[in-house]
Amino acid sequence: MSRFDADDPRERRKLFADAIAAHRTRASAFLTLEADHDPEIDGEDSPAPWVQFAESTFNLDVDDEELAALNDLVDDFPAFRIDQLESPEEAEGTNVRITARSDANRLATFADRVFLEVYGRDDDYRAWVTAI
Template sequence: MSRFDATSPAERIDLVVAAIRAHRARDSAFLTLETDPEIEDSSSGPPPWVQYRDQEQTLNLDCTDVELDSIRAAIDEFGGVRITDQHETEAGTNLRIEVPGDDERVAQVIESLLVDGFGCPEDVRLWAAAV
């Protein structure tokens, strides 16, 4: 990987695809993507983050109760994507989401989760924090 952050939808999708490939090549436990910490809002909780585990094609993320409904609506737009585990945390809810498909599809789901699910601005900065 030569780039570790992106701010436009197309760049974020390219970044996620490259990060998934690096995660797979390194055979790491998971890939962590984080949004810019400056978007933290006291009403919505900490900045969004998403982990991906290639072996199970699973996303892991935390969301607030307010974000949960919009995250469900965002994943409903993608056939075959489903929540496989959900449990309460101190800050809200932890979700495991199965995303079958190729790297591009996983990246598109993550992009939708960020913008439509978490309500991040279109120019949110996404970081590949751990691959």
């Protein structure tokens, strides 16, 4: 593991919270979190799942099944709401924007649960902070 990746649930959430805090401190345009590619879950030709965060908005791409799981997950976070769904004709999925006003730890918990519950990762998946 490095300072920019983690595969233990507690360390992953700490990594995500630290990245969110750094994003806010630096006033960067966005931060990107990414899970390791798993061909069995993602398919051979599909990219690894990612989640972006900017200011108070999560941005992610999902298919129909993942969108249903995401809706259920957002229900667990009363201060979060899905604000925008975009499904361009040339795309196979939906881009989702979620307003999420909360502290870094709560945002980190949400991001981790997205990878676990929406993208189907196991508890020991490796996540990376790929951009801050």
